[in-house]
Amino acid sequence: MSLLELDDLSVTYTIEAGEVPAVRGVSLTLEAGAALGIAGESGSGKSTLAMALLRLLPRGARVGGRILLDGEDVLTMKWGRLRAVRWAQASIVFQGAQHGLNPVHRIGDQIAEPLLTHGLAGPEAARGRVAELLRQVGLPDWRARSYPHELSGGQRQRVMIAMALACSPRLIVADEPTTALDVMVQAQVLTLIKRLVAERGISLVMISHDLSVLADVCDRLAVMYAGRVVEHGPSREVYHAAAHPYSRALAAAFPTVGDPASRLAPKGLGGDPPDPMRLPGGCAFHPRCPVALEECSTLDVEPRPAGEGREAACVHVREKEQEAS
Numbered sequence: 001m002s003l004l005e006l007d008d009l010s011v012t013y014t015i016e017a018g019e020v021p022a023v024r025g026v027s028l029t030l031e032a033g034a035a036l037g038i039a040g041e042s043g044s045g046k047s048t049l050a051m052a053l054l055r056l057l058p059r060g061a062r063v064g065g066r067i068l069l070d071g072e073d074v075l076t077m078k079w080g081r082l083r084a085v086r087w088a089q090a091s092i093v094f095q096g097a098q099h100g101l102n103p104v105h106r107i108g109d110q111i112a113e114p115l116l117t118h119g120l121a122g123p124e125a126a127r128g129r130v131a132e133l134l135r136q137v138g139l140p141d142w143r144a145r146s147y148p149h150e151l152s153g154g155q156r157q158r159v160m161i162a163m164a165l166a167c168s169p170r171l172i173v174a175d176e177p178t179t180a181l182d183v184m185v186q187a188q189v190l191t192l193i194k195r196l197v198a199e200r201g202i203s204l205v206m207i208s209h210d211l212s213v214l215a216d217v218c219d220r221l222a223v224m225y226a227g228r229v230v231e232h233g234p235s236r237e238v239y240h241a242a243a244h245p246y247s248r249a250l251a252a253a254f255p256t257v258g259d260p261a262s263r264l265a266p267k268g269l270g271g272d273p274p275d276p277m278r279l280p281g282g283c284a285f286h287p288r289c290p291v292a293l294e295e296c297s298t299l300d301v302e303p304r305p306a307g308e309g310r311e312a313a314c315v316h317v318r319e320k321e322q323e324a325s
């Protein structure tokens with residue numbers, strides 16, 4: 001059994017102007033101990049998907065499909081069970097650590113909180129565990145007494161990772177964990193995440209707009225466009241020999257990990273992602289696609305086999321296979 005299985009997941013926000021289909025029929029699996037990267041430009045539905053995993057979406061978001069965590073459907077779980085699962089089985093590190101830390105509480109107390117609320121440690125044991133967690137993320141013990149504003153952005157992100165690790169979850173979801181950091185610090189935090197995942201056998205879902213970052217950390221990659229997974233497969237192949245034109249464009253936009261020129265604004269990716277409320281007909285990528293055919297404006301193809309353990313939702317994929325056979 002996979003640790004995480006998304007089956008036809010969809011999320012639709014309702015706003016005054018109408019419906020926003022942010023995630024549209026995503027099916028993905030993650031094996032225990034593996035790392036899955038989710039890539040895509042801003043607005044492609046990555047954070048919505050991450051929040052759906054632990055039912056952290058705002059009220060008014062409609063969720064469909066199934067999210068199986070260790071075989072249990074997160075979407076139908078009772079509240080008590082959901083509270084037990086959060087932090088202890090799966091935890092999320094959000095983009096920009098400011099959001100996750102309370103400015104008026106000391107770092108140590110905040111890391112200890114999930115331990116105490118889950119009854120995994122008493123106050124004394126929690127102090128010891130906090131010191132251990134701080135060391136594991138490369139911070140000295142005495143940082144437990146600091147307040148968030150006394151730390152740099154990179155240090156705060158390390159604290160968020162320590163919090164996420166506190167209850168020894170089996171799954172960590174990291175949503176753009178290094179995007180707000182400068183290049184040097186980004187590399188350090190990525191190394192830390194890679195090490196922790198490898199040493200502790202934790203499963204990771206890492207989200208980024210930067211394909212190079214994900215290829216560096218993850219075994220498998222899923223590329224999202226307009227709420228859909230347009231390609232998924234082994235990292236190296238998706239990054240170096242993408243089957244979908246959008247993945248190719250994204251890979252070209254992020255040639256090296258932490259490349260300062262392309263880090264925040266994808267270069268060479270012409271045009272903008274579509275407004276989910278006004279998705280173009282056919283393949284949502286066709287207006288920006290350099291190899292679009294006429295049929296792409298009416299035909300929205302399902303993901304197709306694109307090699308060993310790979311799928312891509314593009315008409316050209318079948319052409320390639322036919323040429324090869």
Ligand code: ADP
Pocket residue numbers: 013014015020021022040041042043044045046047048049058276
């Ligand atoms: P990403 O993380 O890939 O940038 P998001 O999941 O944040 O993408 O957003 C996906 C789409 O959903 C975007 O069009 C965004 O504007 C919309 N969206 C996100 N949150 C909300 C919300 N609370 N209400 C309405 N629309 C939202």
Ligand code: MG
Pocket residue numbers: 046047048175176
């Ligand atoms: Mg996001």
